[in-house]
Amino acid sequence: MTKEKHVLGISGGKDSAALAIYMRDNYPELDIDYFFTDTGKELPEVYDYLSKLEGYLGKPISRINPDRDFDFWLMQHNNFLPSPQARWCTIQMKLRPFEEWVKTFLDEGYTVYSYVAIRSDEEYRTGYLSNDENLKIKLPFRDDGIDKQGVLNILEFSCLGL
Numbered sequence: 001m002t003k004e005k006h007v008l009g010i011s012g013g014k015d016s017a018a019l020a021i022y023m024r025d026n027y028p029e030l031d032i033d034y035f036f037t038d039t040g041k042e043l044p045e046v047y048d049y050l051s052k053l054e055g056y057l058g059k060p061i062s063r064i065n066p067d068r069d070f071d072f073w074l075m076q077h078n079n080f081l082p083s084p085q086a087r088w089c090t091i092q093m094k095l096r097p098f099e100e101w102v103k104t105f106l107d108e109g110y111t112v113y114s115y116v117a118i119r120s121d122e123e124y125r126t127g128y129l130s131n132d133e134n135l136k137i138k139l140p141f142r143d144d145g146i147d148k149q150g151v152l153n154i155l156e157f158s159c160l161g162l
Contacts, residue, residue, distance in 0.1 A: 005105045006032045008115040009098065010053065010061055012046040014162055015117035017053055018154040019141060023115060024057050025158075027140075032115070034061040037097050052160055064097045095128065106134050113138055121147040 008023060010016045023032055034057060036050060054061050105112050111134045116127045119141045128137055141151070155162055 003108070003110045005110040005112045006030045006115065007102065007105075007112060008032050008034050010034055010036045010050065011117075012036070012042060012049065014155060015119060015141070015151055017049070017160065018146075018151040019115060019117035020053060020057060021158045021160070022146070022154050023140065034059065035064050035098075035101065036061050037064045040065075049160075056158060056160055064101050098128075102135060106132055110134070111136065115140055118142055119147050119151060120145045 008016070008020055010020055020032075020034055023030065050061055102112055102114070113136045114128070114130075115138045118125045118127050118139050122142075127139060130137060140146070146154075152162075
């Protein structure tokens with residue numbers, strides 16, 4: 001029997017929060033490990049919202065901390081802020097720490113299912129592409145036809161808001 005691990009990253013934004021709520025409400029049989037990769041530059045409101053979300057989910061959201069902080073990477077990039085064209089923050093402070101965290105499960109023989117909050121109206125987005133055949137990327141919003149309005153509805157009906 002294959003060991004399975006289900007993981008879902010919370011960014012602090014509306015889409016990932018709505019996906020966590022959606023998965024809890026619609027797929028309660030999945031034991032999902034939620035995680036948040038902290039850049040160290042989050043607004044206090046993000047941490048408050050994570051606490052509320054933990055209450056709704058009924059389980060903790062693991063905090064993954066990159067080995068270098070935002071200011072270090074900003075200096076490495078000559079004080080150029082990240083942008084859609086220069087995604088160094090996503091790569092260095094989100095994806096790399098995720099890869100290191102999930103590697104422990106993969107090394108233990110798990111097949112890891114990572115649920116990503118790409119909506120059905122975001123056809124242009126591909127999301128994370130894994131090189132490991134045991135890391136499976138799932139896009140529930142795209143698969144289930146959830147668009148931006150659907151995300152807003154999920155947040156409203158959960159009473160957590162934005």
